[in-house]
Amino acid sequence: MRELIERIGTRFSRGTIRYAMFASFTVSALLAILLTGVTLYARFSTQLDDTIEGENQMLVEQVNQSLDTYLRDMIRLSDSIYYNVVKNTDLDEHSVSEEMRLLYNTYSDYVENMVLFTGDGEVVATAPAAKLRSGVDVRGTPWFAQAMERTENLHFGIPAVQNLFVDAEHNYKWVISLSCAVELTRGKDTQLGVLLIDLKYSALASLFSSVKLSGSGYVYLIDGDGVLIYHPERSLIASGLVTEGNQTAAAYRDGIYTQTWNGEKRSIIVRGVGYTGWKVVGVVDQPGFTMGSSQDLLFVLVIFCAYFELLIFMNVLLSKKLTDPIQRLKESVGRVEEGGESLPIYVGGTSETRELGTAVQGMVDRMRQLTEDMVREHEQKQKSELNALQAQINPHFLYNTLDIIVWMIENGQREDAVRVVTALARFFRISLSKGRNIIPVKDELEHVRNYLLIQEMRYKNKFRYRIDCPAEAENLSTIKLVVQPIVENAIYHSMDFMDGDGLIEIRAGVSDGALSITVADNGLGMTQDVVESLLPTGPESNRRDSTKKGSGIGLKNVQERIRLYFGPQYGVSIQSEPDEGTTVTLHLPAVPYGEMEDT
Structure with a gap:
């Protein structure tokens, strides 16, 4: 050499x-x-690789949040049946069938049936009406036994065929049982019973079936013991033609793991579902694009x-x-x-x-x-x-509004009820906007006006509001549903603590070729540290914020939507002082409506 x-x-x-x-x-x-x-x-x-991994994590997190919302709705339904119907009813004098039927009609897209049993397994009420099959003893079922043994908890079962009731067409559906112990009143006596709500398996499956991870990736759901609740290849797994690492995934905490399965490497993304012990698991093959x-x-x-x-x-x-x-x-x-x-x-x-x-x-x-x-x-x-997130309508707001309407009708306030119904109809008409994302400023402020009218009925004597929009700003373009989340925050975090002297002022204005929409309140205000945490500029600014109350479209999402449509020079600014109130300003370009492409 x-x-x-x-x-x-x-x-x-x-x-x-x-x-x-x-x-x-x-x-x-x-x-x-x-x-x-x-x-x-x-x-x-x-x-x-980093981009694909981040997008896969985001998709799994969105599935987890959708599932969490769905399960919370079902828990609220269970609480509503028990605390608003069963607990307040003497079964010797009144029936609960009609109230359960009304609740069933409201949730029929998600619920197969609702049944109230005594502790001896006898049917007290069902919705919809059904007849128990001959020879069926529900006391031997897992969901009944668990409810009677642990009376303080809600119990979610695994998928099973609902065959308790007679069906002339033998069309027995797959369901997931939600059961809990309830206290039944008969005269002066009380006894334990069981409330069963069978959730439609198809409704839960729809949350997962539309999600597509990169490559041949997929998402499935397991319980705390690794038992499959949903899997896109569930039938093949049940027949033994396909295997899955669900037992291994059950031992994982939230995070991302690398797993070798059938000789191939793959990434496992795990997210726990609160208060159920369930886990959402995303599976992505490796490697996709490597040396x-x-x-x-x-x-x-x-x-x-x-x-x-x-x-x-x-x-x-x-x-x-x-x-x-x-x-x-x-x-x-x-x-x-x-x-x-x-x-x-x-x-x-x-x-x-x-x-x-x-x-x-x-x-x-x-x-x-x-x-x-x-x-x-x-x-x-x-x-x-963001458009998919914007399209989500908070059922909590709709439920509260309908509750206000029912209360007004029951108390003879029919004119007020008509006003709220009209405002609610206009609210959702503008929310939909025939699929458009860009609407005139006057429509956006009309949407906020209807929202405030509804909230004013709910928060009697809590606050007043003023909306001021000059003619030159009415026909300018804005993204829909950017003002209402700001107003919503002002109500929940400021006006909720006021006692008749609350004031929310909404103003639109045009200056130097720019449009500004300001939402100001005289509430509690906040420190500068809190203001900076609401709109971070570091890596955490890309994360979705999850609001505990409101529409689910928070400040950071409003900021992202404005910048995606108009550029990074526009967005949201906040000014606030403790005990003096908060002012949130939306900065947008002054573009006449109709001159901007709606994407």
Whole structure:
């Protein structure tokens, strides 16, 4: 080896200038191109992997939040039946069937049936009306036994076929049983009973079936013991044709894990479902885009060989005249390697040098175009996710509004009830807006006015409000549902503590070609630390905020939506002082309605 190196060195030192230039430039150019390709490949590969992993985590988290909302609704239904119906009813004098039927009609999209049993397993009431099958003793069922043994808890079962009641068509559905112990009153005596709510399995499955992780990834649901509750291949698993690592996943805490299953590596994303012991599990195959795949390595080898042949062909014909153009070409490639992708590649010298420069420029242009396409696709996906979040209607607000209407009718306040119903209809008409995301400012403020009218009925003597919009701002464009979440926060976090002297002022204005919409209240206010935490600018600003009360579209989501549609120079600003109130301002461009594309 040493003799070979010495021979090459001797030949190099005694060779012609053309040979020396050919050998030195070939080696240096090959190294530069190889390092550039490997560096760019590794960097973009890592960025793409991180992006895909983040999006998969976000999708699993959204499924977990949707499931949490669904289960909370079912728990509220159980509490409503018990505390508002069963607990206040003497079964010797009154029946609870009608009240249960009304509640069933409200939740019929999610509930298969609701049944109230005595502690001896006798049916007290059902919704819808049904007849218990002959010979059925519910006392031996797991859901009944668990409810009677642990009377203080709610119990969620695993999927099973509901076959307690007679069905002439033998159309028995898959359900998930929710059961709890209740106290039944008969005259002066009380006894334990069991309330059973059979949740439609199809309703729960719909939360998962529409979610698609990257590649062939999927999401499934297990209980605390690893028993499958939902899986896209549930029937194949039950028949033994497919296996799943659900028992292993049951031992995982919330997080991301790497698992080898059937000889293949895959990522496991685990999120626990509160108060049930269930876990949402996302499965994504590995690797998707890595240096280890044979196709990628073959592609790199082909490119390397192509450039090697091109360099040899060019260097045979090169002369002293090519030294400077080649050096300049190498420098421009080096700038691309350092991240200056927007800088032009040098194209000059002889035709061969120009061809090489053009080829490198084309490669950089293609990479730049791919990067822009990836960013554009990511922004479009963010818009779709925010639009899906915007489309979620908080059932808690609707339930409270309907409760107000029922109360007004029962108390003879029919005119007030008509006002609330009319405001609610207008509220949801503007919320839908025929699928449009961009609406006039006057429609957005009318939407807020209807919302405040409803809340004013709910919070009697708590606060007043004023809405001021000059004519020049009425027909400007705004994103729908950006003012109402701010007003909602003002009510829940400020007006809820007032006693008749609360004031919310909403003003729109135009200045220097910009539109501003301000929501000010005279509530408790907040410190500067709290203000900064509401709209963080670090990595946490990309996380979805989950509000405990309200529409679910918080300040950060309003900020994201404004910036996605109008640019980073617009958004939300907050001014607040403790005990002096809070002012939230939305900054948007002054664009006449109809001149902006609605995406």
